[in-house]
Amino acid sequence: MKHYDVIILGAGASGLMCAAQLRQNSSLSVALIEGNTRPALKLKASGGGKCNLTNVEVDESHYLGDETLIKSALSNFTQRELLDYFRSGGLRPVIRKERYYFCPKSSDEIISILMGKADGCDLLLGHKILSLEGQNPFILTTDKGRFQASRVVVATGGASYKELGSSDIGLRIAQSYGIQTVPFSPALVGLTLQPKEFWMKELSGISCRARIHVAGKTLDEDLLFAHKGISGLVVLSASLYWHRGEIVIDFVPDFDVSRLKNEKKAISTAIPLPKRFMKAFLDAIGLEDKGCNRLNPQEFEKLLTIRNYAMAPSGTFGLSKAEACRGGVACGEINPSTMECTKIDGLYFIGETVDVTGELGGYNFQWAFSSAVVCAKAIGSMSFKRK
Ligand SMILES: Cc1cc2nc3c(=O)[nH]c(=O)nc-3n(C[C@H](O)[C@H](O)[C@H](O)COP(=O)(O)OP(=O)(O)OC[C@H]3O[C@@H](n4cnc5c(N)ncnc54)[C@H](O)[C@@H]3O)c2cc1C
Known part of the structure; x- marks a missing residue:
């Protein structure tokens, strides 16, 4: 069974950002496991295909969830740092309605920047995640095989828009470790x-x-x-x-x-x-x-x-039409400085899998990216060089 230092579950917004940060700032071996045959389908579809990546005004008042956890993530990777990060990859974000930052051409610009920065990870596409067991090492079972890891980051998102690959596997994994969860329900919906x-x-x-x-x-x-x-x-x-x-x-x-x-x-x-x-x-x-x-x-x-x-x-209008989900892994189960679960060493939850949801307007990608950076910094802290 192949062993990795870190396995990231889900190659969506938060998973890709976490992989990119780990690859750039540590020498850890990293695998990204994704059920779809292409990464980040939700990100691709977002913002009408032009991804509203953040907002001019970002703070915890635009989110539902634990204030300390949200503040910690947003201050660790601010809206300005997020914009600088993507600008350094060649993106020239445009502001719409004086509030929303969008990609000028297409969401693919964000995906290709993240993919470029995550180069060197093992990207295992078309691998449906079935379960996670054990600890130190963790054993991941997918429909294409099993993998071992010292640390696991759950970045499988929320359960809305199933046609884009979403599932509630993040919640099921948490529950299997006795971690408290809040059921997913539709948010950002008619x-x-x-x-x-x-x-x-x-x-x-x-x-x-x-x-x-x-x-x-x-x-x-x-x-x-x-x-x-x-x-x-x-x-x-x-x-x-x-x-x-x-x-x-x-x-x-x-x-x-x-x-x-x-x-x-x-x-x-x-x-x-x-x-x-x-x-x-x-x-x-x-x-x-x-x-x-x-x-x-x-x-x-x-x-x-x-x-x-x-x-x-x-x-x-229901989960199938919701742009995000309320619910997820209970905020009280997560260490705000690391995104690691307080009950299980080496198990991390980031992005929409956590019970934090933002208003419409780029807040959910900001959370996905910020929480991913906190997690990557914590995992790579021994060898992390700020870039
Ligand atoms: C139509 C639409 C438009 C949106 N527009 C915006 C916007 O413009 N701005 C904004 O801020 N937010 C927007 N959102 C919300 C935003 O897309 C999400 O909040 C964000 O993608 C969450 O990131 P994540 O990494 O947590 O999850 P995701 O990006 O959903 O990534 C999770 C990944 O895990 C994979 N996965 C799930 N289950 C399994 C499994 N069992 N096995 C293997 N892989 C699995 C999925 O395929 C997916 O690739 C939009 C959402 C939708 C549906």
Whole structure:
């Protein structure tokens, strides 16, 4: 059975970064095990094929998970260090909407930089991971054979978008070692509607800027009405914090509706939203589309609900449509300085396998890369030279 110093499970964002860092900064023998016949399929598909790799504003407030663990990773490999790292490989990231860093051409640019830096690892593609047993050495069983390692990094990600190779093997491995886990559930996903909000289904394809208040968070971005419910960047981020109960939507965050009291124009003309939306909204709240100055005080109050429309989604579009997962290996099981599991020496968890999830906007890749760097630094610490 072939023995490696380190075996990394999963050649996605975090696994590739961990391998690249270990290859560049240590002389350890490293194997990367991947079920797909190509590495990093999720990364390739991300950001509409142009990978939103990080955000201009990165801190723990954009994540769900243990603050100490998140802070530790983000400060060990900051957004600036991440950008410098990829710039050194030739990437020229572009900023969209003054917030999001994307690849200028394609996500393949990131993959090829990481693959180049990980050169020298044994990349074993098409190897489905079945189980991990033992300790010192660990024994890995795949559908193509067994391998031994002194240390194992679990980087198998979350369970959403199964067609890209995802599985819950990371959780199953943790559970087999008695490590506490939180079940995976969909995050960064559209929200479905209760019958009271079915009027929104008629608006499929329309989008507008919106502000959503959910579980003490306020999020601003585009909202998209979809056939199944509501989606768009603001809804995907809101879904991270929504469990059950109400969210409150401000459909005109940049417009002062209260100043329309003396406005002669019809409501649907005076409010800067698509006419189709205004008609459907006014129908839904039982208000006639008339001159704003003809609204009595109660009617005007009703109109103001456009700034704080409370609704309780019925659920989400599901794991198959979720861009990330909540849940994973419980944060309390991980040493923030090393990403090593506190119960099992030599076993590490990084990326989406850990119970840390970011909002939409590059936060999940930042976490995947930062947690990978912490882990690689810890593993290679004896021979680690900062580059
Ligand atoms: C459509 C889509 C778009 C996204 N866009 C963005 C974006 O623009 N910005 C952002 O920050 N985040 C985005 N995300 C989220 C981001 O892709 C993930 O959070 C990130 O890839 C997690 O990295 P990871 O290394 O933990 O897991 P992954 O990148 O998912 O890597 C895990 C790897 O493990 C392999 N694996 C799993 N199970 C097994 C098994 N049993 N045997 C062998 N191999 C296995 C998988 O094939 C995969 O290659 C997007 C997600 C999706 C689905």
